[in-house]
Amino acid sequence: MKITNFSDFDALKNRIANEQKDEITIRVAYATCGITAGAKPVVEALEKELLKHNLCCVSLKTTGCLGACYAEPTVMVTKDGVDTLFGYVDSVKAHEIVKEFVLNGKEIEGVIK
Amino acid sequence: MTEYRIALRNSGLIDPNDIEDYIKNDGYSALAKVLKEYSADKVIEEITASGLRGRGGGGFPTGVKWKFAKSYNDEAKFVVCNADEGDPGAFMDRSILEGDPHSIIEAMAICGYAIESNQGLVYLRAEYPLAIKRLQNAIDDATELGLLGDNIFGTEFGFNIEIKIGAGAFVCGEETALIHSMEGMRGEPTLKPPFPAESGYWQKPTNVNNVETFANIAPIILKGAAWFSSIGTEKSKGTKVFALAGKVKNVGLVEVPMGTTLREVIFGVGGGIENDKEFKAAQTGGPSGGALSKDFLDTPIDYDNLIAAGSMMGSGGMIVMDEDDCMVGIAKFYLEFSVDESCGKCTPCRIGTKRLHEILEKITSGNGEIEDLERLKKLGQMVKETSLCGLGQTAPNPILSTINSFKDEYLAHIVDKRCPAHRCSDLVKYEINPDKCVGCTLCARACPVNAISGSPKKVHSINRDLCIGCGACDTACNFGAVFKN
The missing domain is CATH 3.30.70.20 (Alpha-Beta Plaits)
Known part of the structure; x- marks a missing residue:
């Protein structure tokens, strides 16, 4: 699609705004710093765990830097509009985040904000 | 004390490779608003009224810069984004480019519309491969969607962006050196005037702004100049991103309103000093800035207060030091950087920084004389006053500010042949x-x-x-x- 006038743009904005929203969003800070700190295996672990439980209403995003460099890799879970930020995440923790926090709604350790 | 995110509004929240995620968060709405409702002059008026000043170091009012660039008529004009982030310890530009590349593209297009230019260039350092990849990807996506290219939104206005990869020299952050480097010449500065607004890239009118400056543009257009100017201090509006590093618990990027104190940044957002040691100083502005001692902890941080304190905003690096850091050693470290990075074109910078470094070397190896302090001050002042560009004009700042705030440490090295922080190996027994x-x-x-x-x-x-x-x-x-x- 190519936007050729203002109404095209408004239509695109409307379409995006009305897209069905996932109930839960998981964001992994995936800038140079995050990747260096080990964000890649974390993303892979999250993908694997999400696939295992066949979770359809959860979206996984790789984003830029969130600024919490001291605790990289970081994973932010947004559930019911509430953000929970996990720091020092590794692949073991990533599995736990999906299984315990996202799926079972349990409070787990590792929250930094 | 909380953060206030304008430049970093999307970073860490959106997927930088997904243009729709950016559009969902009001992306390209500012460009649409400008092309639909604003004249070029009105855009410049709005940016001027917002009080936005250059975030790359100098702090020159952005609106005024755009106005200069617009005032020169030429068939070709250029919008340049300075992404040659070179201050040791500063990485906010990389973060913005990696986390929210479309915000820069949109702002450059808005600037192009305002100054009547159709071509944008991003001077991005080769050391940032992921930023290059994500920005290029974003440029391609925006072009495919018709948000870059000819007749954007069906208007007469067209704009394209090209990435120029820099080979990594600190001096290329200086706008005239940056332009020469883009032209394929040596990255050396030239005397201003003429300013790039009059004669820049290939002698055409050129407007150069820093990444973080551009990142503030879209929110100003969408929320209005009055909103932006309500944040910050009298002469420094909006927010500033600091790259908090060194001996602080929570190292990272923080964006706070101008006028926030050093104490709030370091002990609030930063969580205090590592291992609960005592705060000694914070170096702002990298090798161009100075060390702020604990006397300045409660000074509101803005462009003018930092200059008055003998430092500068710079690009926003903030390196925190504790009781274990030797201030003479820190000054020497920054001078070494300036000596390495001096392009060598002008004598005061090329030879002056070298001589300053030698004196510091002499002091830290236990051979200092009391007269060296005066020599440092006199030569430092001379280098500041006579260097061709910003690199040399600011290079002595780390020395002058540490002599000012930490004279006792210099005296301990010179008179007692002792390093109070036990860092200078020649003086440590x-x-x-x-x-x-x-x-x-x-x-x-x-x-x-x-x-x-x-x-x-x-x-x-x-x-x-x-x-x-x-x-x-x-x-x-x-x-x-x-x-x-």
């Missing part, structure tokens, strides 16, 4: 605490220069004249009996 020494002889056997004497099961001692300060005895001792003095 080891001693043995007789109460803790059990006479195990491990240290004596570890010493490479046989400076330790004592018989088994008797207290050992170190001959200061022979000691080279290597610390092997300290590593060998199991009883914590060896200490620096």
Whole structure:
């Protein structure tokens, strides 16, 4: 699609705004710093765990830097509009985040904000 | 004390490779608003009224810069984004480019519309491969969607962006050197005027802004100049991103309103000093800035207050130092950087920084004379006043500010031949605490220069004249009996 006038743009904005929203969003800070700190295996672990439980209403995003460099890799879970930020995440923790926090709604350790 | 995110509004929240995620968060709405409702002059008026100043270091009012660029008529004009982030410890530009590349594209297009230019260039350093990849991807996506290219939104206005990869020289952050580097010439500055607004890239009118400056543009257009100018201090509006590094608990990027104090940044957002040691100083502005001692902890941070304190905003690096850091050593570290990065074109910078560094070297190796302090000040002032570009004009700042705030440390090095922080290896000697020494002889056997004497099961001692300060005895001792003095 190519936007050729203002109404095209408004239509695109409307379409995006009305897209069905996932109930839960998981964001992994995936800038140079995050990747260096080990964000890649974390993303892979999250993908694997999400696939295992066949979770359809959860979206996984790789984003830029969130600024919490001291605790990289970081994973932010947004559930019911509430953000929970996990720091020092590794692949073991990533599995736990999906299984315990996202799926079972349990409070787990590792929250930094 | 909380953060206030404008430049970093999307970073860490959106997927930088997904243009729709950016559009969902009001992306390209500012460009649409400008092309639909604003004249070029109105855009410049709005940016001027917002009070936005250049975030790259100088703090020049952005609206005024755009106005200059618009006032020169030419068939070709250029919008340049300065992404040659070179200050040691600063990485906010990389973060913005990696986390929210479309915000820069949108702002450059808005600037193009305002100054009547159709071509944008991003000078991005080669050391940032992921930023290059994500920005290029974003440019391609925006072009495919029709948000870059000819007749954007069906209007007469067209704009394209090209990435120019810099080979990595600190001086290329200076706008004239940056332009020469883009032209394929040596990255050396030239005298201003003429300013790039009049004669820049290929002698055409050129407007150069920093990444973080551009990141503020879209929110100003969408929320209005009055909103932006309500944040910050009288002469410094909006927010500033700091790259908090060094001996602070929560290192990272923080964006706070201008006028926030150093204390709020370091002890609030930053969580305080690591291992609960004592705060000694914060270096702002990298090698161009100065060290702010604890006397400045409650000074509101803005462009003018930092200049008055002998430092500068710079690009926003903030390196925190504690009681274990030697201020003379820190000044020497930054001077070494300036000596390396001086392009060599003008004499004061090329030779001046070298001589300043030699004097510091002399002081930290224990050969300093009391007259050296005056020499540093006099030469430093001279280099500041006579250098061609910003690099040399600011290079002596780390020395001058540390002499000002930490004169006692210089005197300790020069007069007592001591380094109070035990960092300068030539001035650090080891001693043995007789109460803790059990006479195990491990240290004596570890010493490479046989400076330790004592018989088994008797207290050992170190001959200061022979000691080279290597610390092997300290590593060998199991009883914590060896200490620096």
